[in-house]
Amino acid sequence: MLRNKLxxxxxxxxxxxxxxFIPASTVFYEAFHRGINAFxxxxxxxxxxxxxxxxxxxxxIAVPLNTFFGLCAAWVIxxxxxxxxxxxxxxxxxxxxxxxxxxxxxxxxxxxxxGWFGNWLEIAGIKVIxxxxxxxxxTLFVTLPFVxxxxxxxxxxxxxxxxxxxxxxxxxxxQIFWRVILPNxxxxxxxxxxxxxxRAMGEFGAIAVVSGGIIGKTATLPIFVxxxxxxxxxxxxxxxxxxxxxxxxxxxxxxxxxxxxxAIASK
Amino acid sequence: xxxxxxxxxxxRKSQKWxxxxxxxxxxxxxxxxxxxxxxxxxxxxxxxxxxxAEFWQIASSPIALSAYEVxxxxxxxASLINGVMGTLVAWVLIRYEFPGRKIIxxxxxxxxxxxxxxxxxxxxxxxxxxxLIGQFFAPFGIKIAFTRLGIFVAMLLISLPFVVRTxxxxxxxxxxxxxxxxxxxxxxxxQTFWRVILPPxxxxxLTGIALGFSRAVGExxxxxxxxxxxxxxxxxxxxxxxxxxxxxxxxxxxxxxxxMLLLSLVLxxxxxxxxxxxxxxxxx
Amino acid sequence: xxxxxxxxxxxxxAGIVLSGAIASCASSDRSDKAxxxxxxxxxxxxxxxxxxxxxxxxxxxxxxxQTVEFAQSYGGSGSQTRAVIDGLEADVVxxxxxxxxxxxxEAGLIEAGWxxxxxxxxIVHKSVAAIVTRDDKLKLNNWADLARDDxxxxxxxxxxxxxxxxxxxxxxxxxTQAGGSExxxxxxxxxxxxxxxVLPKDARESSDVFYKQGQGNVLxxxxxxxxLANKKGEKLPYFVPTDYNISIDNPVAVVxxxxxxxxxxxxxxAFVQYLYTPAAQREFAKVGFRPVxxxxxxxxSAQYPRIDKLFTAKDLGGWQQIQTKFFDDGAVFDKLLxxxxx
Numbered sequence: 001m002l003r004n005k006l007x008x009x010x011x012x013x014x015x016x017x018x019x020x021f022i023p024a025s026t027v028f029y030e031a032f033h034r035g036i037n038a039f040x041x042x043x044x045x046x047x048x049x050x051x052x053x054x055x056x057x058x059x060x061i062a063v064p065l066n067t068f069f070g071l072c073a074a075w076v077i078x079x080x081x082x083x084x085x086x087x088x089x090x091x092x093x094x095x096x097x098x099x100x101x102x103x104x105x106x107x108x109x110x111x112x113x114x115g116w117f118g119n120w121l122e123i124a125g126i127k128v129i130x131x132x133x134x135x136x137x138x139t140l141f142v143t144l145p146f147v148x149x150x151x152x153x154x155x156x157x158x159x160x161x162x163x164x165x166x167x168x169x170x171x172x173x174x175q176i177f178w179r180v181i182l183p184n185x186x187x188x189x190x191x192x193x194x195x196x197x198x199r200a201m202g203e204f205g206a207i208a209v210v211s212g213g214i215i216g217k218t219a220t221l222p223i224f225v226x227x228x229x230x231x232x233x234x235x236x237x238x239x240x241x242x243x244x245x246x247x248x249x250x251x252x253x254x255x256x257x258x259x260x261x262x263a264i265a266s267k
Numbered sequence: 268x269x270x271x272x273x274x275x276x277x278x279r280k281s282q283k284w285x286x287x288x289x290x291x292x293x294x295x296x297x298x299x300x301x302x303x304x305x306x307x308x309x310x311x312x313x314x315x316x317x318x319x320a321e322f323w324q325i326a327s328s329p330i331a332l333s334a335y336e337v338x339x340x341x342x343x344x345a346s347l348i349n350g351v352m353g354t355l356v357a358w359v360l361i362r363y364e365f366p367g368r369k370i371i372x373x374x375x376x377x378x379x380x381x382x383x384x385x386x387x388x389x390x391x392x393x394x395x396x397x398x399l400i401g402q403f404f405a406p407f408g409i410k411i412a413f414t415r416l417g418i419f420v421a422m423l424l425i426s427l428p429f430v431v432r433t434x435x436x437x438x439x440x441x442x443x444x445x446x447x448x449x450x451x452x453x454x455x456x457x458q459t460f461w462r463v464i465l466p467p468x469x470x471x472x473l474t475g476i477a478l479g480f481s482r483a484v485g486e487x488x489x490x491x492x493x494x495x496x497x498x499x500x501x502x503x504x505x506x507x508x509x510x511x512x513x514x515x516x517x518x519x520x521x522x523x524x525x526x527m528l529l530l531s532l533v534l535x536x537x538x539x540x541x542x543x544x545x546x547x548x549x550x551x
Numbered sequence: 552x553x554x555x556x557x558x559x560x561x562x563x564x565a566g567i568v569l570s571g572a573i574a575s576c577a578s579s580d581r582s583d584k585a586x587x588x589x590x591x592x593x594x595x596x597x598x599x600x601x602x603x604x605x606x607x608x609x610x611x612x613x614x615x616x617q618t619v620e621f622a623q624s625y626g627g628s629g630s631q632t633r634a635v636i637d638g639l640e641a642d643v644v645x646x647x648x649x650x651x652x653x654x655x656x657e658a659g660l661i662e663a664g665w666x667x668x669x670x671x672x673x674i675v676h677k678s679v680a681a682i683v684t685r686d687d688k689l690k691l692n693n694w695a696d697l698a699r700d701d702x703x704x705x706x707x708x709x710x711x712x713x714x715x716x717x718x719x720x721x722x723x724x725x726x727t728q729a730g731g732s733e734x735x736x737x738x739x740x741x742x743x744x745x746x747x748x749v750l751p752k753d754a755r756e757s758s759d760v761f762y763k764q765g766q767g768n769v770l771x772x773x774x775x776x777x778x779l780a781n782k783k784g785e786k787l788p789y790f791v792p793t794d795y796n797i798s799i800d801n802p803v804a805v806v807x808x809x810x811x812x813x814x815x816x817x818x819x820x821a822f823v824q825y826l827y828t829p830a831a832q833r834e835f836a837k838v839g840f841r842p843v844x845x846x847x848x849x850x851x852s853a854q855y856p857r858i859d860k861l862f863t864a865k866d867l868g869g870w871q872q873i874q875t876k877f878f879d880d881g882a883v884f885d886k887l888l889x890x891x892x893x
Binding site for chain 2: 008009013015019021024027069075086093094096100101102103109115141145149153154157185187191195198199203204222225226229237238244245247249256
């Protein structure tokens with residue numbers, strides 16, 4: 001038993017090292033091999049801070065919206081048997097298989113100068129593409145599936161008995177959601193939000209198409225990375241990449257807190 | 268965005284049939300239409316501005332066919348391997364305690380948080396002939412970066428979090444009593460695994476594979492950096508789309524985009540039907 | 552049921568209003584007095600413009616008392632062109648090749664005849680193609696050596712990179728300009744393409760694949776990119792073929808539709824004129840571009856070997872013809888690549 005456990009751990013870890021950790025370590029190496037000063041200089045520039053701000057604003061809008069949608073969609077799919085259920089799930093999956101560049105192109109075709117709504121927006125004086133709204137929509141698009149897809153399996157695994165029991169006892173929908181469903185799906189929901197957030201912050205392709213990459217204005221961190229790299233500012237580029245990794249780790253601290261709390265609550 | 272709010276405020280004035288449709292349904296349908304279906308409609312309608320013959324000529328040109336093949340086959344293999352390895356990783360992370368577990372757990376999300384171009388650079392550095400990993404393969408004549416194998420590794424990396432993260436919550440909620448009961452009734456380890464542990468895990472594993480697969484199919488940023496991008500060898504479809512865009516060939520780009528969309532939809536439908544069937548099977 | 556729905560809807564609405572509010576905050580700038588000028592250019596020019604812009608801003612303020620604020624965007628030339636066509640409101644575009652500027656003309660944003668509005672056919676800086684070799688043992692003397700069997704050439708993909716289109720034209724022109732036939736040119740380029748193990752997306756990536764990833768033993772790139780890479784510590788021997796070479800001409804233009812909309816024509820035109828002053832030209836030369844100003848060119852002549860026979864895109868038929876003949880789907884490049892790819 002113990003031997004099995006060791007073998008499993010070793011195999012899993014070697015795989016992670018081979019595919020993930022060793023490649024990722026080169027990012028840290030590039031960021032720090034010329035000392036911490038280059039890294040500090042790169043990460044305190046005005047352009048960099050503005051890029052951080054943009055990245056956080058976009059994530060702060062996109063993550064809650066997609067979480068809300070994801071919960072609704074997961075409930076619809078897990079609690080109802082209907083024709084076209086597999087089709088609906090597959091449609092929700094689609095944003096991943098759409099190449100980010102194509103996703104950006106779609107939005108250009110809709111809201112760009114020559115797009116479907118281009119004229120109306122121009123008349124109304126609303127800027128969508130090459131401004132924050134377009135970047136938010138692009139982020140919503142590429143991160144759409146996460147929450148729904150993480151919550152569905154947990155909802156299905158949980159079954160609907162508890163909800164029905166609560167309903168017969170006279171609980172309202174709202175109470176059922178907060179008291180029965182939420183505690184049960186919390187892990188799935190959490191992982192969904194984590195992934196949404198990580199991807200929302202790290203997305204490059206789709207954002208690059210709709211942001212215009214104006215330095216200090218519409219550049220997000222991934223765009224900053226690209227621009228710095230193309231400009232031979234290697235430390236700045238990889239430093240920013242490290243920061244992105246850390247930003248995503250912030251959400252993991254939230255997970256840790258949640259884990260502790262539930263551990264206390266269940267005692 | 269305004270459309271959603273309109274939909275939801277109309278019922279106040281006139282109580283019609285749509286008040287009977289529950290809120291989750293309304294949100295799901297309207298949000299999907301606005302964020303997902305509308306852009307897809309724009310893509311498809313743009314690709315249809317071409318004549319039928321022209322559409323088919325672009326969609327089935329030899330270079331496009333080879334690009335679909337490279338993209339879909341490599342993505343399928345990569346997501347299947349991650350189906351197995353991801354399950355193992357999730358299992359180890361949830362069930363076993365070992366030093367550094369939390370940090371490793373946290374790092375699983377890295378492939379998402381790192382911009383894809385950075386991930387691509389990192390892979391190219393590690394897997395090139397002189398790289399940390401590539402140097403061990405080079406003596407055997409195995410070239411990884413700048414070949415199809417490079418694409419495969421990139422797809423493994425970017426689709427890794429899906430299986431792990433879909434499986435983790437289910438594993439966390441799974442009651443260990445069942446396993447223990449099976450144990451105490453004298454089932455062997457292997458029997459317990461196949462009969463008790465695995466069946467409820469199959470739906471989430473398939474979900475993870477489906478998601479990882481579709482992500483791998485659409486991936487552009489990292490693959491373009493670890494592949495040589497030579498047509499008929501390792502040129503993937505998203506790179507082809509990008510090339511067409513750079514030539515201002517919007518219509519051509521949307522044609523390849525549409526074909527990829529439809530192919531992915533068919534494959535996703537397949538996996539999702541399989542998953543539904545697996546779930547029913549598991550419940551019996 | 553209904554009240555709860557309303558509450559949900561209310562929450563949703565609040566979210567949307569909030570996002571809208573943040574959006575409008577982020578896009579409205581504080582300083583109202585300053586004139587805003589948007590410059591859209593391609594990646595490698597950034598280090599030069601970072602020096603030139605403050606100088607211009609200072610000079611303009613002295614002259615007119617107005618403050619100019621620049622918004623700058625850098626990226627692949629093709630992507631930047633697309634962005635401007637799709638509504639990125641650039642006042643000035645400085646792209647890698649005239650073909651890209653021409654696309655903006657076709658979209659109706661720049662008036663035809665833009666080449667005549669500035670000195671030197673609106674070409675603001677130039678470059679040529681350079682050949683970098685991995686070590687001194689590999690002796691290459693001219694373009695023809697690229698077809699040798701012991702050579703592995705790294706060059707970006709002409710389909711995605713403006714720079715690589717110049718490289719391709721250099722290969723082609725080295726034959727046709729020396730009196731060779733089109734067929735001979737095609738044979739030569741096919742041999743070179745056979746020696747290509749990787750086709751990176753753009754000039755910068757091809758540098759990376761060559762220097763960092765150690766692929767190939769010969770790199771073809773812009774002279775300016777090679778000089779810049781040298782300055783950043785990638786020291787490998789390189790040479791510029793001086794018998795025949797392509798003149799890589801980088802144009803600048805004012806986007807008429809946008810400056811009229813913003814009321815920035817005066818300052819935009821002053822800015823592009825400023826780019827031709829010795830001060831600005833010197834900054835371009837520092838990052839490796841060949842200046843178009845004679846005096847500055849003389850100052851930097853040590854850095855730039857003289858080319859005997861320099862040919863331009865015009866000598867090869869002009870951009871429209873080059874694009875359809877070489878780079879469109881199924882054109883010469885695709886055919887040659889398919890020939891060697893199979």
